[in-house]
Amino acid sequence: MKILFFHSKYGRWIYLSLLLTIGGLLFFNPLYAFIPLGLSVILLFIPDENQAESVAELTIVLKEMKAGKLSSRLPYINSDPAQEKIRIALNTALDQTETTIIEMLGAMNAITMNRPWRRLQMQGMNGSFKKALEKMQRMLDYIEERAADAAQLHKEVDEAHRSIRDSIEYAAIIQRTVLPDFNDFQTAFPNSFAHWKPKDIVGGDIWFFEPLTNQGEYLLFVIDCTGHGVPGAFVTMLVKSIQRAIMLEYKKDVRLSQHPSQILSIFNNEIKHLLNQYTRESKSDVGFDAGILYINKNEGIIRFSGAEIPLFLIDYEGKCTVIKGSRCSVGYHSSKEDFMFAEHEFKIDSVDKIYLSTDGLFDQLGGDKDFPFGKPRIISILEKNNAKPIEEIRKLVMNDITHWQQNLEQNDDITFIGIKI
Numbered sequence: 001m002k003i004l005f006f007h008s009k010y011g012r013w014i015y016l017s018l019l020l021t022i023g024g025l026l027f028f029n030p031l032y033a034f035i036p037l038g039l040s041v042i043l044l045f046i047p048d049e050n051q052a053e054s055v056a057e058l059t060i061v062l063k064e065m066k067a068g069k070l071s072s073r074l075p076y077i078n079s080d081p082a083q084e085k086i087r088i089a090l091n092t093a094l095d096q097t098e099t100t101i102i103e104m105l106g107a108m109n110a111i112t113m114n115r116p117w118r119r120l121q122m123q124g125m126n127g128s129f130k131k132a133l134e135k136m137q138r139m140l141d142y143i144e145e146r147a148a149d150a151a152q153l154h155k156e157v158d159e160a161h162r163s164i165r166d167s168i169e170y171a172a173i174i175q176r177t178v179l180p181d182f183n184d185f186q187t188a189f190p191n192s193f194a195h196w197k198p199k200d201i202v203g204g205d206i207w208f209f210e211p212l213t214n215q216g217e218y219l220l221f222v223i224d225c226t227g228h229g230v231p232g233a234f235v236t237m238l239v240k241s242i243q244r245a246i247m248l249e250y251k252k253d254v255r256l257s258q259h260p261s262q263i264l265s266i267f268n269n270e271i272k273h274l275l276n277q278y279t280r281e282s283k284s285d286v287g288f289d290a291g292i293l294y295i296n297k298n299e300g301i302i303r304f305s306g307a308e309i310p311l312f313l314i315d316y317e318g319k320c321t322v323i324k325g326s327r328c329s330v331g332y333h334s335s336k337e338d339f340m341f342a343e344h345e346f347k348i349d350s351v352d353k354i355y356l357s358t359d360g361l362f363d364q365l366g367g368d369k370d371f372p373f374g375k376p377r378i379i380s381i382l383e384k385n386n387a388k389p390i391e392e393i394r395k396l397v398m399n400d401i402t403h404w405q406q407n408l409e410q411n412d413d414i415t416f417i418g419i420k421i
Contacts, residue, residue, distance in 0.1 A: 191420035203413035204232020260292035260305035271331030287331030318386035360412035
């Protein structure tokens with residue numbers, strides 16, 4: 001009643017009626033006071049249309065808020081101070097809610113898009129809204145600090161990676177200098193190829209070509225060392241040093257170079273001795289598979305000895321014969337010190353082409369079921385294309401390997417050498 005009495009549009013008439021009533025009671029006939037008194041009572045209980053409208057509007061707004069559908073602020077309806085306070089409080093709450101949500105969404109979007117975000121705007125914010133934004137700002141500050149740490153760490157990792165890569169690339173230059181001069185190889189065998197493709201920048205495969213003292217005599221080594229990448233490359237350097245020592249021994253005893261099986265035996269004992277790999281308790285267990293060819297054009301003979309690496313012989317009719325290497329690798333714990341590697345001798349006249357390869361060629365995974373490429377596919381390509389130039393045969397083999405590999409990575413180092421005798 002207080003609100004209606006003082007703030008209704010009928011308030012002035014009620015005042016006037018009450019004054020007339022008091023005047024009638026004091027100065028006139030008291031009977032005259034009943035008329036304005038009755039009028040006052042009637043006016044007092046007449047509903048205020050503005051108030052009814054404002055209460056109805058407020059009810060709608062509250063329902064929309066409860067349903068989460070409020071799209072506009074509560075408008076000014078009347079001059080009732082109490083309702084005006086309610087309107088201001090509601091609109092302020094809505095404004096702060098909207099501001100809080102916008103600020104938080106903006107910050108989260110910036111984080112998601114990896115973009116910088118200004119500090120959250122808290123001016124005019126109060127109560128739980130301000131506390132929510134303050135908590136959000138602390139989270140953003142923490143993320144920013146972690147991002148700075150991550151950026152620094154990433155920079156340090158990049159620098160370390162660059163340094164390691166530079167070192168490995170330099171090691172690759174050194175490793176390539178150990179490989180034979182291909183021009184010397186092609187001078188001795190004009191129709192030939194040597195395909196050397198490490199899995200990584202450096203590799204565990206290596207090959208050597210040694211023209212011997214007597215013109216027309218040659219040694220060809222194809223070696224697949226333990227592992228690939230940097231560890232494999234270290235082993236190739238060890239193998240190269242032993243190979244050089246063997247070639248020095250050859251100068252003392254020419255017959256040594258004529259028997260690849262003896263060279264493999266020397267390799268076997270030297271590696272086991274240098275790395276103390278005589279027992280299984282040894283900390284290291286490295287070695288290699290190998291195929292060694294001795295070719296004597298003067299006498300028209302070829303000798304081959306292999307340690308797990310086969311030799312592919314193609315006759316003049318295009319038929320491929322596979323000469324298996326001995327079932328023993330070189331230098332490992334399991335390799336016997338006194339193992340006698342088998343040696344095979346052939347007449348040059350019976351051979352049209354010879355091929356040596358490490359197992360990276362046969363073991364490359366691919367196809368529909370991720371199976372190894374396998375020796376049978378290699379043999380089929382060699383036989384079907386024997387009439388073609390040997391360099392073209394190499395391209396056909398490697399193209400088929402690439403097609404077989406599809407999107408898979410290269411499994412292992414590959415060394416593939418072919419000679420038309």
